[in-house]
Amino acid sequence: MPELPEVETIKKGLAKSLKHKQVKDVFVYTDKMVKVGAGKISNIKKGSKKLTKDFVNGLKNKKVLKVERRAKYLIITLSNNYFLVIHLRMSGQLIYRRKKQLHQPILLSVAKNATKEKLPSKHTHVQISFKDGSQLFYNDTRQFGHLRLVNQKELIEVFKTSNLGPEPLTLSFAEFKKISQINKNKRAKDFLLNQTVISGIGNIYADESLFLSKINPTRKISSLIEQQLKTLHTNIKKVLNKAILAGGSSIETFLTTNGSSGKYTEKHLVYGKVGKPCPVCKTKLVSKKIGSRTSTYCKHCQK
DNA sequence: CTTGCGACCTGTTGGC
């Protein structure tokens, strides 16, 4: 679920809930979900008892100083210059519960399968308890995400290796134009999804931005005139900002990272709407695989 | 260098 707006929403929630809390204990139920140090994910993918032990011991007694987002990553700054870097991939969720909520199911906003269940659940892989009795659960049905504990030097290395492109929300048009020239041979959809070009946009917001901009996802970037680039640049920000507002409004005291819990789902114009009429011209929306991801768009409006 | 595809996982959905 999580693209930039969802991760941003979670970041805000975590910043509020976790700040100044001190870790009391950590339980790891699935070794491969946790990493320590800057190694490539694939190299430390399988996990081990030793890594888990290092992860747990490294977190114990640390205080949460700050929560930030970079692209689709969450970065939790801990005391002693340690950092917890989390990527939720397709199905990761962070669920925070205060002490008095712990043993009762909570209705999590409008999340689809929302965690009414008892925690830890079947899909809880990591559980962090704080000294005030509150807890943070990392749930992930598909197990693609990870939590990584690093020191400052390793943090820098991790992000250097990942080679992320600029944040779309603070990207100037001049910069956007520059990267579109560098990546002029890419199709518009590939351009938006490529995290080394621009970071944080995923399949939903790529399709939504292209629809608003009346640009066909297969269109080569080099064929766009300046005005179209401007429109796209503006619409990316518009879509992301609106989604952040919607996500933020639906999440109150606690969080789920289930993107479908945000109210923005109701506002999707094309994503997930193959066969439905285009909201502008009523032509049936079509879908097509582009770069192994499904794109949904209007053949009539998007040229 | 790029493109394209399988792999990583589990759960849900839609067509027959």
Next chain:
DNA sequence: TGCCAACAGGTCGCAA
């Protein structure tokens, strides 16, 4: 109703 292929908000590695 039941089965099972196809698909899901992401990324990585590998082969061509």
